[in-house]
Amino acid sequence: MLKYKKPLILITNDDGVHAKGINALIEGVRSLGEIVVIAPDRIRSGMSSAITASNPIRLNQIHKEKDLTVYSCTGTPVDCVKLGINEILDRKPDLLLSGINHGSNAAICVIYSGTVGAALEGCILKIPSVGISLTNHSPDADFTQAVKYGKLIAEKILAGELPEGVCINLNIPDISNVKGLKICTQTKGYWAKEFQTAKDPSGQTVYWLTGSFLNEELGNEQSDEWALSQGYAALVPLQPDMTAYSVLGKIKNWELSV
Amino acid sequence: MLKYKKPLILITNDDGVHAKGINALIEGVRSLGEIVVIAPDRIRSGMSSAITASNPIRLNQIHKEKDLTVYSCTGTPVDCVKLGINEILDRKPDLLLSGINHGSNAAICVIYSGTVGAALEGCILKIPSVGISLTNHSPDADFTQAVKYGKLIAEKILAGELPEGVCINLNIPDISNVKGLKICTQTKGYWAKEFQTAKDPSGQTVYWLTGSFLNEELGNEQSDEWALSQGYAALVPLQPDMTAYSVLGKIKNWELSV
Numbered sequence: 001m002l003k004y005k006k007p008l009i010l011i012t013n014d015d016g017v018h019a020k021g022i023n024a025l026i027e028g029v030r031s032l033g034e035i036v037v038i039a040p041d042r043i044r045s046g047m048s049s050a051i052t053a054s055n056p057i058r059l060n061q062i063h064k065e066k067d068l069t070v071y072s073c074t075g076t077p078v079d080c081v082k083l084g085i086n087e088i089l090d091r092k093p094d095l096l097l098s099g100i101n102h103g104s105n106a107a108i109c110v111i112y113s114g115t116v117g118a119a120l121e122g123c124i125l126k127i128p129s130v131g132i133s134l135t136n137h138s139p140d141a142d143f144t145q146a147v148k149y150g151k152l153i154a155e156k157i158l159a160g161e162l163p164e165g166v167c168i169n170l171n172i173p174d175i176s177n178v179k180g181l182k183i184c185t186q187t188k189g190y191w192a193k194e195f196q197t198a199k200d201p202s203g204q205t206v207y208w209l210t211g212s213f214l215n216e217e218l219g220n221e222q223s224d225e226w227a228l229s230q231g232y233a234a235l236v237p238l239q240p241d242m243t244a245y246s247v248l249g250k251i252k253n254w255e256l257s258v
Numbered sequence: 259m260l261k262y263k264k265p266l267i268l269i270t271n272d273d274g275v276h277a278k279g280i281n282a283l284i285e286g287v288r289s290l291g292e293i294v295v296i297a298p299d300r301i302r303s304g305m306s307s308a309i310t311a312s313n314p315i316r317l318n319q320i321h322k323e324k325d326l327t328v329y330s331c332t333g334t335p336v337d338c339v340k341l342g343i344n345e346i347l348d349r350k351p352d353l354l355l356s357g358i359n360h361g362s363n364a365a366i367c368v369i370y371s372g373t374v375g376a377a378l379e380g381c382i383l384k385i386p387s388v389g390i391s392l393t394n395h396s397p398d399a400d401f402t403q404a405v406k407y408g409k410l411i412a413e414k415i416l417a418g419e420l421p422e423g424v425c426i427n428l429n430i431p432d433i434s435n436v437k438g439l440k441i442c443t444q445t446k447g448y449w450a451k452e453f454q455t456a457k458d459p460s461g462q463t464v465y466w467l468t469g470s471f472l473n474e475e476l477g478n479e480q481s482d483e484w485a486l487s488q489g490y491a492a493l494v495p496l497q498p499d500m501t502a503y504s505v506l507g508k509i510k511n512w513e514l515s516v
Contacts, residue, residue, distance in 0.1 A: 048307040050306045050370070110500055111500075117306065188499065206316055207314060254419075255438065
């Protein structure tokens with residue numbers, strides 16, 4: 001008789017292994033399977049899909065109990081996923097969860113987000129993957145609703161409902177009565193007025209990245225920003241293929257004219 | 259009478275401002291306009307679209323002559339682009355060039371590449387943008403062919419031939435007789451066997467990221483890896499919208515079942 005194995009769930013984030021969001025997520029999904037956490041040892045927000053190319057990476061097991069093992073890692077969120085799948089786990093995980101991020105990763109933030117970067121990496125390595133974010137940056141935000149929706153999506157994916165080749169970007173509004181879930185597109189837009197300048201103690205100018213999001217699709221009821229603004233959790237399926245297929249035909253004549 | 263202004267070209271990279279590749283590019287396109295270089299002060303390979311979220315960024319003007327100004331920046335490639343467009347340049351650049359990277363950024367490398375991250379950032383900020391890479395990692399690689407193709411594409415873009423909303427990922431094979439240019443798609447695949455383990459001087463295990471690319475589209479004559487393998491420069495148009503539109507319909511019923 002084959003030994004029954006619980007689903008194996010790999011969890012990471014970009015706010016660091018000690019953040020409230022990842023620990024709320026761990027507690028929320030523990031009943032679903034065996035949990036292995038490999039997360040950055042410090043804040044790694046805005047790390048996108050960065051990898052540690054020129055330095056060695058270290059892993060440190062910081063907690064172990066039945067069905068829960070936690071590692072702290074000096075690498076990026078993507079490094080954590082790669083280490084888990086290549087070096088630490090004894091079998092392919094059934095699910096990768098990244099988050100719960102302190103702060104929105106809707107719209108163009110998918111490009112900069114380490115939370116989403118880790119989910120994309122899981123997808124590239126053939127693991128059903130979800131990035132989960134709450135639209136509240138506070139270290140002590142209330143993750144109750146985000147955990148609820150994250151767990152619902154995790155259950156769907158463990159039931160085999162995620163199409164191949166895509167991962168999920170899930171954002172939850174910071175309200176106590178989330179209205180439900182909308183399947184959305186990535187809102188078009190960009191960040192504007194991005195820097196605050198300041199002087200360091202020696203009088204040199206330094207630049208702090210800040211700014212505000214400029215939504216170019218206000219009122220588009222398909223977009224994730226619209227869903228969040230209306231009190232819904234917003235789910236966008238993402239793919240790692242960034243080819244702009246719609247313009248391939250238009251620029252094909254460049255082949256002949258170089 | 260209006261004063262004629264030369265095209266303004268912003269140049270960055272991820273190998274650092276002193277790398278051979280960026281300096282070959284600067285010399286290669288100087289005749290096309292006024293050049294402003296804002297590039298990392300050190301190697302920032304594998305930085306993807308990472309941003310510096312928690313620390314101040316510093317800029318240092320290290321060279322100035324007629325129509326060429328060079329800044330060294332403590333930030334990531336994307337930070338360099340954001341600083342250029344938000345803080346340094348007195349008008350919107352006509353073109354952003356990122357590279358020339360020492361090493362290929364074809365296939366899934368677009369996800370990890372700081373060179374491509376900078377080009378995507380230009381695209382997000384409405385600047386016609388190109389990432390340029392040579393398939394040779396060596397610090398003293400020969401950039402002759404890469405400069406030639408990079409300049410040809412720069413001229414096309416300055417002539418207004420790039421459709422809106424996309425940027426260009428250009429890879430040039432490391433051969434002296436490049437056969438021409440192919441318009442391609444991003445090759446599907448992933449990196450496998452990614453780590454070498456080693457011991458540090460105190461006997462602790464460390465992990466070095468390495469590995470080899472596993473091509474899942476061998477023989478696909480549309481793919482950028484195929485074009486490079488046949489001796490062509492490979493041009494892939496990229497878009498920052500990662501929505502997997504093809505599965506939106508399939509998962510729409512999730513809205514009702516949470």
